[in-house]
Amino acid sequence: xxxxxxxxxxxxxxxxxxxxxxxxxxxILHEIEGxxxxxxxxxxxxxxxxxxxxxxxxxxxxxxxxxxxxEVSAEFDGGNxxxxxxxxxVPGVWWVTHYNxxxxxxxxxxxxxxxxxxxxxxxxxxxxxxDVLRTRLRNALRH
Amino acid sequence: xxxxxxxGDQLRQRGISRxxxxxxxxxxxxxxxxxxxxxxxxxRALEKAPRPSVIYxxxxxxxxxxxxxxxSHAPTLENxxxxxISLDYQDTLQAASGTAAEAARETAMKQFYGxxxxxxxxxxxxxxxxxxxxxxxxxxxxxxxxxxxxxxxxVAVGTxxxxxxxxxxxxxxxxxxxxxxxxKDKPIINVSGCPPIPVVITGVLAHYxxxxxxxxxxxxxxxxxxxxxxxxxxxxxxxxxxxxxxAKSFDDDGARNGWCLFELGCKGPTTHxxxxxxxxxxxxxxxxxxxxxxxxxxxxNFWDGGGFYRALSQTTAPVGMWxxxxxxAGAAxxxxxxxxxxxxxxxxxxxxxxxxxxxxxxxGKEGQS
Numbered sequence: 001x002x003x004x005x006x007x008x009x010x011x012x013x014x015x016x017x018x019x020x021x022x023x024x025x026x027x028i029l030h031e032i033e034g035x036x037x038x039x040x041x042x043x044x045x046x047x048x049x050x051x052x053x054x055x056x057x058x059x060x061x062x063x064x065x066x067x068x069x070x071e072v073s074a075e076f077d078g079g080n081x082x083x084x085x086x087x088x089x090v091p092g093v094w095w096v097t098h099y100n101x102x103x104x105x106x107x108x109x110x111x112x113x114x115x116x117x118x119x120x121x122x123x124x125x126x127x128x129x130x131d132v133l134r135t136r137l138r139n140a141l142r143h
Numbered sequence: 144x145x146x147x148x149x150x151g152d153q154l155r156q157r158g159i160s161r162x163x164x165x166x167x168x169x170x171x172x173x174x175x176x177x178x179x180x181x182x183x184x185x186x187r188a189l190e191k192a193p194r195p196s197v198i199y200x201x202x203x204x205x206x207x208x209x210x211x212x213x214x215s216h217a218p219t220l221e222n223x224x225x226x227x228i229s230l231d232y233q234d235t236l237q238a239a240s241g242t243a244a245e246a247a248r249e250t251a252m253k254q255f256y257g258x259x260x261x262x263x264x265x266x267x268x269x270x271x272x273x274x275x276x277x278x279x280x281x282x283x284x285x286x287x288x289x290x291x292x293x294x295x296x297x298v299a300v301g302t303x304x305x306x307x308x309x310x311x312x313x314x315x316x317x318x319x320x321x322x323x324x325x326x327k328d329k330p331i332i333n334v335s336g337c338p339p340i341p342v343v344i345t346g347v348l349a350h351y352x353x354x355x356x357x358x359x360x361x362x363x364x365x366x367x368x369x370x371x372x373x374x375x376x377x378x379x380x381x382x383x384x385x386x387x388x389x390a391k392s393f394d395d396d397g398a399r400n401g402w403c404l405f406e407l408g409c410k411g412p413t414t415h416x417x418x419x420x421x422x423x424x425x426x427x428x429x430x431x432x433x434x435x436x437x438x439x440x441x442x443x444n445f446w447d448g449g450g451f452y453r454a455l456s457q458t459t460a461p462v463g464m465w466x467x468x469x470x471x472a473g474a475a476x477x478x479x480x481x482x483x484x485x486x487x488x489x490x491x492x493x494x495x496x497x498x499x500x501x502x503x504x505x506x507g508k509e510g511q512s
Contacts, residue, residue, distance in 0.1 A: 023382070047180065047182075049178065049179050051173055052176065053420065054379045054419050054420055055379060056382075057432075076166070078159065078160050078163030079163065080163055080166070080167070096169075098166055098170055104425045105426065106173075107170040109173075109179055123161075
């Protein structure tokens with residue numbers, strides 16, 4: 001079966017005053033600016049749910065372009081579809097995309113933080129890992 | 144007594160890492176239309192969430208709502224939610240049939256009396272003692288009253304269950320009524336839409352599962368998180384409206400350039416739903432993005448609202464007026480509801496226009512000139 005991506009869609013940009021239409025992007029960038037300033041001053045992190053915003057065709061790409069690609073990119077896959085975590089060209093501003101099993105975007109956020117929590121090792125997982133490691137060491141001793 | 148298994152326990156038993164859990168919480172928070180700052184609270188709540196029993200009754204409906212629900216584009220969240228609730232009765236999906244199916248419902252009702260969540264989809268016909276829709280030899284009215292009596296809350300899924308929908312439309316031959324006309328002593332969440340957006344249905348269930356309480360509702364009993372703003376206010380074509388750029392027909396330059404569809408009958412300004420942001424088919428598009436005006440399907444009496452292609456400014460009975468009438472009736476409750484229903488029906492009858500083929504031809508010609 002052909003996928004939705006195979007249907008060619010032409011987006012007609014209205015001829016005059018295209019800048020009005022990118023107001024959505026400018027608004028988001030202003031919000032990010034405020035969050036990044038807060039992070040530096042108070043250490044408080046921020047996040048924007050991209051799916052909750054009304055987006056004009058082209059806005060999404062324009063936002064991606066405006067933020068650019070940064071130095072760090074990581075992929076996480078816990079078995080329920082991957083998540084891609086990338087720092088944008090603005091340090092401290094991360095683009096986090098969660099995919100589901102069918103490779104569809106299940107949720108997408110811009111996170112303003114030193115490091116997204118998803119990349120941090122979690123206590124529960126570390127405890128489980130420690131148990132596994134200790135069991136292996138015990139078994140190794142017996143041989 | 145056996146300790147109730149929580150969602151957190153279940154996930155750990157299945158070897159799901161904390162990171163995956165955090166990811167699911169982020170997706171759930173987004174699906175519930177809550178701000179990302181709520182993610183830690185959602186995580187704390189989901190860890191302790193019990194596994195509630197759900198009974199899903201289908202009445203006078205087209206199964207479109209269930210089609211929508213099952214196509215909730217499976218963010219793994221929904222899989223988990225459905226692994227995490229106990230769907231004890233759904234006559235279309237369940238394997239059991241006949242007396243075995245009814246027995247499953249009765250068992251669940253007995254075991255979780257006062258605690259289960261009841262989902263209703265479809266309106267309930269009341270005319271001629273409710274004979275127009277029966278299941279297992281019982282009328283929908285009887286079944287609804289019996290099952291609702293032991294429910295913690297009722298979720299009315301779809302515009303039929305919420306406001307009567309299409310069966311309720313003039314001349315309403317079966318005397319169809321929404322759930323709220325029959326059930327007065329339980330919290331009711333109206334998840335309207337024809338059908339409702341899949342993620343909105345699961346988002347409401349997720350909210351109940353997460354916090355164990357019903358979400359904040361608007362004046363028509365709909366979750367404010369999804370129905371709090373009008374389509375118009377969140378529409379990406381709004382700048383065109385503000386600039387006075389309108390498509391005048393479906394094939395003019397305005398339509399091709401994606402201008403505002405207000406003059407083609409768009410009900411966006413009086414319609415409250417999440418289509419403009421959540422969109423459909425996994426976020427691909429929504430009617431306005433596909434070039435069609437909003438029909439207002441999540442509002443009361445959308446079918447009798449004066450014509451899908453008539454601009455709101457020309458409509459003799461704007462959809463918003465109906466919504467207002469329903470809200471007043473909702474506040475007064477009881478007897479007032481019946482009276483308002485009759486008034487609305489009478490008004491709908493007055494507003495009903497019979498369109499002949501000749502008139503349509505004539506209109507077509509006018510449109511071309």
